[in-house]
Amino acid sequence: NAGVTQTPKFQVLKTGQSMTLQCAQDMNHEYMSWYRQDPGMGLRLIHYSVGAGITDQGEVPNGYNVSRSTTEDFPLRLLSAAPSQTSVYFCASSSYGDRHGYTFGSGTRLTVV
Amino acid sequence: GQNIDQPTEMTATEGAIVQINCTYQTSGFNGLFWYQQHAGEAPTFLSYNVLDGLEEKGRFSSFLSRSKGYSYLLLKELQMKDSASYLCALWGAGNMLTFGGGTRLMVKP
Numbered sequence: 001n002a003g004v005t006q007t008p009k010f011q012v013l014k015t016g017q018s019m020t021l022q023c024a025q026d027m028n029h030e031y032m033s034w035y036r037q038d039p040g041m042g043l044r045l046i047h048y049s050v051g052a053g054i055t056d057q058g059e060v061p062n063g064y065n066v067s068r069s070t071t072e073d074f075p076l077r078l079l080s081a082a083p084s085q086t087s088v089y090f091c092a093s094s095s096y097g098d099r100h101g102y103t104f105g106s107g108t109r110l111t112v113v
Numbered sequence: 114g115q116n117i118d119q120p121t122e123m124t125a126t127e128g129a130i131v132q133i134n135c136t137y138q139t140s141g142f143n144g145l146f147w148y149q150q151h152a153g154e155a156p157t158f159l160s161y162n163v164l165d166g167l168e169e170k171g172r173f174s175s176f177l178s179r180s181k182g183y184s185y186l187l188l189k190e191l192q193m194k195d196s197a198s199y200l201c202a203l204w205g206a207g208n209m210l211t212f213g214g215g216t217r218l219m220v221k222p
Contacts, residue, residue: 031208033209035212040121040214041214042200042212042213042214042215043156043202043210043212044212045209045210045211050207050208058209090156092210096208097208099144099161099163100158100161101146101148101158101202101204101210102210104155104157106154106155107154107155
């Protein structure tokens with residue numbers, strides 16, 4: 001099993017550009033989440049999904065869109081990149097009640113210039 | 114909402130014992146996780162507490178007191194490879210995790 005796969009690992013965008021961060025999991029987990037991690041602020045929840053076709057906003061959703069058309073995939077779209085979106089982005093998945101919590105992807109380091 | 118506090122940084126010596134504290138304020142939660150995160154890598158699961166008390170797993174132990182809003186992670190026989198960030202997270206409604214800011218531990222020879 002590959003676990004949670006994120007692409008790309010690194011990305012540089014210009015202000016105003018759009019892009020999609022990809023996330024796929026092969027563990028048949030119903031729950032998937034996107035977090036951003038900034039120095040000194042821990043992991044903050046952007047959007048999450050409790051199953052295919054169902055998504056909801058987390059703590060910091062502005063400037064981001066998500067969709068969940070399949071159980072496996074949960075892409076994160078930046079609509080118009082801003083320097084404030086420079087961060088490390090982690091995708092994670094879990095099955096309900098899993099006492100190991102969430103399995104994380106390896107992260108995408110995004111810089112917006 | 115939930116408020117989770119951890120010290121920002123700690124330093125300890127190889128072979129020693131270190132305790133990383135986590136205090137929280139919340140209206141309710143299912144359990145508390147500790148994750149380890151090495152620089153530039155993803156968080157990985159360390160421990161989970163649902164009931165009050167101590168959970169031991171090799172060199173690592175985690176403690177939870179729901180009445181005091183307090184947890185700690187205890188690392189024994191510190192090794193250089195234990196230099197990492199340690200993240201406390203509450204598991205709440207909807208299977209959601211809410212993280213503290215993390216504690217960066219530096220282990221010195």
